[in-house]
Amino acid sequence: MQSRGKLFKALGIGALVGSFLLTMTGCDFRHGARQSQPAGEVTYYDDGAAMAPTMGPGNASVVRTNNYILEKQVSGSCAVGQTFEYYYTLVARSDLEEVTLKDYVPEGAELISSSPEATVDSNKKDFGWTVDRMYCGEVRNFSAIFKALEPGDKCSSAVVFAIPVAATCVCVGEPVLDITKCGPECVCFVGEEVTFNVWVTNKGNFPACDVVVVDKVPEGLVHSSGQTELSIPLGTLMPGETKELCLQFCVSERGEHCNVAEVHSSNAGSKKSEEACVKVCSPEVSLEKHGPTTLDLGTDAKYEVVVSNTGDVAMTGFTVTDYIPEGMVLVSAPGGTYERGMVTWYIDHLDAGQTRTFNITLCAECPGTYCNDAVLCGECNGIQMSENARVVTTIDEPACNMCE
Numbered sequence: 001m002q003s004r005g006k007l008f009k010a011l012g013i014g015a016l017v018g019s020f021l022l023t024m025t026g027c028d029f030r031h032g033a034r035q036s037q038p039a040g041e042v043t044y045y046d047d048g049a050a051m052a053p054t055m056g057p058g059n060a061s062v063v064r065t066n067n068y069i070l071e072k073q074v075s076g077s078c079a080v081g082q083t084f085e086y087y088y089t090l091v092a093r094s095d096l097e098e099v100t101l102k103d104y105v106p107e108g109a110e111l112i113s114s115s116p117e118a119t120v121d122s123n124k125k126d127f128g129w130t131v132d133r134m135y136c137g138e139v140r141n142f143s144a145i146f147k148a149l150e151p152g153d154k155c156s157s158a159v160v161f162a163i164p165v166a167a168t169c170v171c172v173g174e175p176v177l178d179i180t181k182c183g184p185e186c187v188c189f190v191g192e193e194v195t196f197n198v199w200v201t202n203k204g205n206f207p208a209c210d211v212v213v214v215d216k217v218p219e220g221l222v223h224s225s226g227q228t229e230l231s232i233p234l235g236t237l238m239p240g241e242t243k244e245l246c247l248q249f250c251v252s253e254r255g256e257h258c259n260v261a262e263v264h265s266s267n268a269g270s271k272k273s274e275e276a277c278v279k280v281c282s283p284e285v286s287l288e289k290h291g292p293t294t295l296d297l298g299t300d301a302k303y304e305v306v307v308s309n310t311g312d313v314a315m316t317g318f319t320v321t322d323y324i325p326e327g328m329v330l331v332s333a334p335g336g337t338y339e340r341g342m343v344t345w346y347i348d349h350l351d352a353g354q355t356r357t358f359n360i361t362l363c364a365e366c367p368g369t370y371c372n373d374a375v376l377c378g379e380c381n382g383i384q385m386s387e388n389a390r391v392v393t394t395i396d397e398p399a400c401n402m403c404e
Contacts, residue, residue, distance in 0.1 A: 067094045067164045080148050083112060088142040088158060092134035095167040099160070101142060102128035106154035109146040118144065173206025175268035179213070181261045183276040190251050190282050194221070198245040198261050198273065202237035210266035211237050213245060220253035220280065254282040254312070283380035284311035289372070289389035297367050297397045300331055305358040305374045305389070309350045318347040318378030322360050325370040331361035364395040
């Protein structure tokens with residue numbers, strides 16, 4: 001025992017919060033081998049229990065302190081040449097650091113193995129385990145197997161050195177904001193109302209405070225408030241929470257209008273959304289008419305009617321009508337239908353950027369000034385469309401009845 005006391009001093013009594021000696025007898029036991037938890041396994045112990053964890057049959061000794069509980073147990077009796085085993089259960093009753101469990105090989109025995117593997121001194125007598133940290137309620141199991149070399153009582157003492165620490169924890173979280181924005185998927189037209197959707201999500205593990213979405217209204221879109229920059233407070237976003245905004249605008253101009261939203265927070269910084277765009281189309285068409293401004297009486301007046309789709313969408317179901325002025329007669333109008341002084345052409349389909357040309361030939365019966373009008377009519381995306389074109393032709397020489 002005196003040698004063990006010297007060992008305690010050598011290990012540093014200044015850092016020693018508590019050390020307790022457990023003396024075990026390794027032979028002449030009346031109980032069989034015990035079953036234990038896997039050595040080194042970390043579990044947690046209910047400190048409200050009256051005793052240390054039950055370790056099974058065998059000779060056992062228990063030490064309790066304010067900081068830990070140590071139980072040491074030995075397997076049943078054995079013969080020379082057979083093995084016996086020590087089992088240790090260490091329970092932390094407070095947070096501990098630099099925890100050391102030490103024991104020594106009994107006289108007349110040799111250490112065969114240990115679990116977890118122990119540190120053995122050079123004299124091959126002292127062995128033990130070191131744990132950097134144990135938390136309150138944590139349980140550690142250790143074991144050592146010995147071979148009996150000679151008869152007699154095989155005794156050893158286990159001692160624990162540990163530094164109790166007052167440990168506190170604070171959870172430091174981080175709010176992480178993400179913003180997504182998308183525009184309408186369909187093609188829109190001038191005068192229509194479009195909706196942009198904005199989703200703000202806190203992907204972090206801490207509340208995001210004072211969250212505000214700022215949206216700058218692009219040219220070509222108008223908000224009902226008349227403001228060119230919208231500021232929408234969302235308050236606090238909890239971890240995993242998502243808030244959605246629906247922003248509505250009226251389309252005022254043709255073209256592609258792109259919008260970016262930003263989210264700001266007092267503790268999560270700022271982030272911009274990806275660009276969300278809307279394509280605004282306009283059904284537009286032009287009608288032109290070309291022809292002579294002056295002609296001699298008896299000469300055919302040849303006119304050309306040109307229809308162009310200058311918009312962004314296809315035109316369907318349009319009609320072009322040429323009104324023959326009084327005093328002129330129809331000579332030809334390829335592809336057209338004549339009825340009651342009018343020639344009509346039908347346009348089933350005309351893609352954006354395409355042009356169709358129609359020809360009509362007239363002859364004046366008498367000299368004078370004649371106004372030849374053409375009219376384009378139709379509907380596109382619910383919008384009624386109409387265009388007019390006119391050519392004024394003067395017929396010279398006052399001879400009559402020269403047109404057959």
